[in-house]
Amino acid sequence: MRVLGISGSPRRGGNTDILVNTALEVLAGEGLETEFLSLADRPVKPCVACRGCFASDAIRCVQEDPAFEGMLDKFAQSDGLVIGSPVYFGSATPQIMALLDRVGYVAREHPQLLRRKVGAAIVVARRAGQITMSIQIDGNTTVRDLVGRFPQTRKVFEQYGIDYCCGGGKCLAEAAHESQAALPDLARDIETALAATSAKTATAEKDWYAAPLHELIDHILQVHHAYMHEALPRLGGLVGKVLHAHGAHHGDMLRQVQVLYGSLDTELTNHLRKEEEVLFPYIVAAEAHRQGGPEGPAACFGSVGDPIRQMEREHESAGEVLAQIRKATGGYALPDDACRTFRALYEELEQMEKDLHQHIHLENNILFPKANAAEASK
Ligand SMILES: Cc1cc2nc3c(=O)[nH]c(=O)nc-3n(C[C@H](O)[C@H](O)[C@H](O)COP(=O)(O)O)c2cc1C
Numbered sequence: 001m002r003v004l005g006i007s008g009s010p011r012r013g014g015n016t017d018i019l020v021n022t023a024l025e026v027l028a029g030e031g032l033e034t035e036f037l038s039l040a041d042r043p044v045k046p047c048v049a050c051r052g053c054f055a056s057d058a059i060r061c062v063q064e065d066p067a068f069e070g071m072l073d074k075f076a077q078s079d080g081l082v083i084g085s086p087v088y089f090g091s092a093t094p095q096i097m098a099l100l101d102r103v104g105y106v107a108r109e110h111p112q113l114l115r116r117k118v119g120a121a122i123v124v125a126r127r128a129g130q131i132t133m134s135i136q137i138d139g140n141t142t143v144r145d146l147v148g149r150f151p152q153t154r155k156v157f158e159q160y161g162i163d164y165c166c167g168g169g170k171c172l173a174e175a176a177h178e179s180q181a182a183l184p185d186l187a188r189d190i191e192t193a194l195a196a197t198s199a200k201t202a203t204a205e206k207d208w209y210a211a212p213l214h215e216l217i218d219h220i221l222q223v224h225h226a227y228m229h230e231a232l233p234r235l236g237g238l239v240g241k242v243l244h245a246h247g248a249h250h251g252d253m254l255r256q257v258q259v260l261y262g263s264l265d266t267e268l269t270n271h272l273r274k275e276e277e278v279l280f281p282y283i284v285a286a287e288a289h290r291q292g293g294p295e296g297p298a299a300c301f302g303s304v305g306d307p308i309r310q311m312e313r314e315h316e317s318a319g320e321v322l323a324q325i326r327k328a329t330g331g332y333a334l335p336d337d338a339c340r341t342f343r344a345l346y347e348e349l350e351q352m353e354k355d356l357h358q359h360i361h362l363e364n365n366i367l368f369p370k371a372n373a374a375e376a377s378k
Contacts, residue, residue: 002033004078008085008096009124012040016124020084023122027080037074039095042067046094047101059110061102068102075103076113083137084122090129092136100137128195131187135172143175144168144365146190148209154358156189165360166316208366213374214284216367221280224359225272231352232265238345246342250335256328264321271314279307283371290374304375308368315360322353 005024009016017038024034044067052062059072075081085096092100107113121138123130134141146153147164157164162175176183208216239261243254282304285296301307326332332346 001079002035002077003027003080003082004035004037004074005082006037006039006084006096006099008039008083008093008099010040010093010095011086012038014086016084016086016122019122019124020082023082023084023120027082032080035074035078039093039099042095044068044071044095044098044102046098047105049105053106054109056109059106059113061106063102068099071099072103072106072113075117078117080118080120082120082122084124085133085137087123087125087129087133090132092133097136128191131172131190131194132184135183135187139173140171142169142171146172147361148365150194152193152196153190154361156186156193158354158357159189160186162186163319163357165357165364166312166319168361168365208362209370213287213367213370216362217280217284220359220362220367221276224355224362225276227355228268228272228352228359231348231355232268235345235348235352236261236265238341238348242342242345245339246335246337249337253328257325260321260325260328264318264325267314267321268318271311271318274307275311279304279311282307283367286371287374290378304371308372312364312368315364318356319360322349322356325349326353 003024005020007016007020011017017036017040021036024036028034045063045065048063050062053060056062059076061068061072083096083100085092088094091097103113119138121134123134123137125133131141131146143157143162143164147157147168154164157175160176160179160181162179162181167175170178172186173183176186206219208219239254239258243251243258246254278300282296282299285293286304289295329346329349332350334343334346338346
């Protein structure tokens with residue numbers, strides 16, 4: 001296996017060179033063959049859209065350019081690519097984009113040039129522009145990646161109405177398109193959220209990626225399951241109360257909310273029980289066993305992926321019911337004659353939706369992938 005690391009910084013020995021080389025050293029330590037390439041002294045010319053590569057059967061760029069010589073071979077012979085660049089005015093450097101544009105255009109006609117290669121972007125910035133640039137280099141950055149690594153971005157996705165829990169596997173461009181947002185606006189707001197995070201807030205949010213699975217499960221149980229066990233029956237009572245008091249004027253809408261809420265309550269109560277009695281104890285026991293503890297009781301399923309897939313389906317379904325409740329209430333728009341209980345109901349339903357999103361995010365985006373990966377590495 002061969003990995004090509006490219007630095008698009010015009011500064012030899014600068015931060016980008018250091019970081020790309022650091023990544024390559026780790027890969028070399030794993031036994032991979034690596035090569036470092038700096039564009040500092042290689043003024044690769046930009047693509048001129050001559051479409052000569054489209055006309056050629058061979059994988060080549062027809063532009064005369066000594067700095068580009070051998071580049072396509074280096075890409076073709078590599079299984080992995082680490083592409084690094086400093087951010088210059090919110091963008092990757094012209095040096096790296098000239099190279100990527102030309103290789104990318106050749107690959108449109110000859111997709112085998114880049115097919116099945118693994119890639120990673122290294123984005124070097126002083127202050128801002130890193131998200132926009134990471135999208136430029138690696139269009140696959142997902143909502144899940146960002147929320148998982150930077151929980152403070154959650155509120156941006158909420159503002160844009162982007163589902164970061166069940167739909168977290170979408171790349172940013174796709175998520176922006178679906179929520180009819182402009183990608184540059186979304187990228188800018190994510191960057192603002194990242195920049196605004198003080199050191200205090202950054203440390204207040206625990207890095208659940210790095211935590212052991214039993215700690216994460218403990219947190220989910222104590223915070224999110226405990227909340228649901230308390231709130232589910234209480235809000236059911238509140239829905240009934242508001243329907244009784246306001247049925248005369250808002251009966252159709254409130255009856256619809258009551259039916260939807262009833263199905264949510266049943267679904268979630270069963271779902272929590274399955275996680276608490278079957279899946280979570282299994283994951284905790286498997287983790288303890290991997291660390292030298294005794295083998296846990298035999299599972300009633302083949303692979304942990306089976307119950308996980310079922311839990312993900314149930315998450316999706318609960319999220320959909322809450323979205324339907326939101327729609328039925330016109331986005332929790334209170335009628336003029338709403339009393340305090342009516343107001344409390346809407347506030348509590350919104351709170352439940354928020355809590356469920358965070359809860360599902362921790363499971364779908366962190367706990368489940370880690371449990372699957374741990375089983376696969378056995
Ligand atoms: C022309 C220019 C534009 C820059 N624009 C940005 C920017 O938009 N955002 C930012 O965070 N840093 C910006 N920087 C700072 C660089 O990204 C930062 O210093 C980086 O570490 C340089 O990488 P290097 O050491 O590999 O050259 C800019 C630097 C230069 C020279």
